[in-house]
Amino acid sequence: MVHDAVPAEEKTVLDEGIEKGASRLTEERIAEVINRVLYGEGGARIRVYVDTCVHCGLCSEGCHYYLSHDKDPHYSPAGKVKQTLWEMIRKKGRVSPEFMKRAAEIAHTQCNACKRCSMYCPFGIDIAYLMLVVRRIVHLLGMTPLYIQSTAHSHSATMNQMWVKGDEWPDTLQWQEDEARGEVAGLRIPLEKEGAEIMYSVIGPEPKFQAQLIYQAAIIMNAAGMNWTMPATSGWDNSDMAMYTGDNELMGRIKRRHFETAIRLKVKKIVMGECGHAFRSVYDMGNRWLGWKMPPIPIVHAIEFYYDLLKEGRIKIAKKWTDPVTLHDPCNVVRGRGLHEKARYVVSQICENLIEMHPNREHNYCCCAGGGVINCGPPYKMTRMLGNRVKAEQLFETKSKGAKTLIAPCHNCHSGLEDINHHYGLEMDVKFISDILYAVMEKPEKA
Amino acid sequence: MNDLYRFVTGPLAWIAFLVFVAGSLVRIGHMLYLVRKKEAFIFSYFSMSYGLRSIFNWLIPYGPVNMRRHAVLTAVTFIFHLALIFTPIFLLSHVVLWDENWNVSYWSLPDAAADILTVVVIACCAFFWIRRMTQAEVRFLTSASDYVILLLVAAPFVTGFLAYHQVSGYPLFSILHVLTGEIMLMIIPFTRLTHMLFFPFTRAYTGSEFGAVRHARDW
C-alpha cells in the first residue's frame, strides 16, 4: 500500500512557509504536537470519525477536487484523511517532516472545508473538520503556508486582515461618504453612532481595494432609511483567516473584538457584507471558541438583509437587471446557514431571468477559493484552477443556456470564480448581489 | 468433536454475547465520556428532532442524492444489511435454540427463504469484495483489515450454508458456523463494524448541526 504517494499530475509548489517550517522540525517535536492535538485538545469526534469510516469511498463524489482530477483517489475526502490523519494515528504521531509538508499541502490547499462531502458520507463524517484538525497541527508546528500566515499576522497586529492602519479606516469611510454625497444629497456613513439599530461590518479587502462596495452599502442603507453605523475603531473587520490556519486563540481575539465593538456601540444587530467565510467565523466557529452557543448579538448576512429590505418594500426597484443571471450558492451561507431560498427571492426581485446552475442549493459545487485556499496565495493558483474544472463545466453549461451574469454573494467565491472565469475563458460577468441591487434600485434625489 | 461442539455452543456462546454487549456499552460509554470531557459543546448543539430527521432520511433507499448516484450499490447495501440482521434472528434453527434454552419462541423464516437469504448475504459480500478490488477510490482506502472483516462477516453464512446442506464433513462446518458467528459478534465493538453502533450518533450529530444551526439539509 503506497501511503505517501503524490498524485502524478501534482506539481510541487515551493511554499516558503511550509519549507522553512518543516526544516526546523524533528520527529519528536512532530509527535509531541500531533499527540497533543489528537488526544489532548480534541478526541471525541476524531476518534469516532476515524473508527466509524468503513472505507467505502462514497464521499468521493462529494468533492470537486476529486471530480476535477478525473477521479484520482488522492483527492477523495477520505483519501485525504488517509494521507494525513490515519497515518499520524497509525504511527502514533511519529511521522517525518516530509510527511508533514505533504499533509500541510493537502489540508491547506486541497480541501476548502466546504462540507459538501459530509452530505455524501452515509455517516455524515465531517471531513472538513478533520482537515481543520490537520491545519491546527500544521499551525502548532509553525509550517502554515506563507501567504495565509501573513494574513493571520495582519489580524494579530491590526485586528484586520489587510494591514489597514488605524486612521486609514475612517479616512476610507469618509472618502466613500464624500463620493456618495455626489450621488445622493446629504448621505451619511454614520460613525460610532451609539444605539444605532445596525452595525455594518465588512472584510479587510473592502477598504483596501473594493471601496465601491462600501459606497454601495451606504447608498442602500440610506435609501432604505436604516438607522445604522460603522465603528471608527478596530473591530470593523469581520473576516478571519486564523479560523482557517488553526490559530484558534487568534480567532478568539478577532471575534471578541468584533462582538465587543458591536456591544460597545449598543446596536441591536450586526449586518455584514456578502462574505461567506466571515459569516462562518461569526456565526459558527468564532462564537463557539468564545463559549457562545450562538452569536451574542444577532448576525445578519447581506443576503438575508436584502431579503428583508425587499420583502418590507424598503427598497424599490426601478428596472430589473436584464442580462440573464445565474446564482452561485456559497457553502458558508447555504450549507452553513440555509440562505439559498432567500437568495433566490432577492435575485427574482432584482433580475428578470435566473438560469439555475446544476447542482445547486446545498449541493452546489464549491468555488475552490474558500476555506482559506485562495488566501494561500499565488503559488497555489493552479491548484485551484485544476482542482475545480467541474465548476468551469457547470458554469459553461449555464452559459450555454444563456446566462451572462454570474452572481456570487461571497467574497471568496467572487474572487475564486473570477479566476475560473478567466482561466477557462468563460467570459461571464461576475457580480455581487449589491452590485446589481445598487444598479437597479430607485435612488433618492440627486445632489 | 462433541466436546468442542458443547464448548462453542455453551460457554463460548455466553462469552460471545457478553463481549458483544459489554464491548458495545463500553464503546458507546467511552465515546460519551470523551464528548463530555473534550467536546461538551456537542451536547448543547444536539437536536433530537433534526438528528432523527437525518437518520430517517438516510434510511430511505434512494432518498439521499448520493444513493441515487449509486443505484446498484444502494440496492446491495440495503439488501445486505437487512438480510444480515434478519436472517440469523429469524432462522428456524436459531429460534429453536431460544425455545430450548429460554422458552422463548417467535415466528421463524421458512427454511427455503432462509437458504436464499444466506446466499444473498454471501453474494453481497462478494460484491463488496470485488468493489474494493476494482474501484480505484475504494481500493485506495482499503487495507488488509477491510478484507479480513469482510471474510469474518461472510464466514458464518458460508459455513451455515454448508452445514445446512450437509456437505461432507458437515459436523465440522456446524462447529465452524457457531464459532465464526461468535467471532463476528465479538469483533463488532472493536473493529470498523462499530459503524453499526456509531451510525445513529454520527448521523444525528451531523443532522443536528445541519438542521438546527445551519438550517440546511444533509442528504
Ligand code: SF4
Ligand atoms: S473540499 Fe469540500 S468536499 Fe472536498 S474534502 Fe474538503 S470539505 Fe470535503
Ligand code: SF4
Ligand atoms: S463515505 Fe464516509 S464512511 Fe465512506 S469512506 Fe468516506 S468518510 Fe469513510
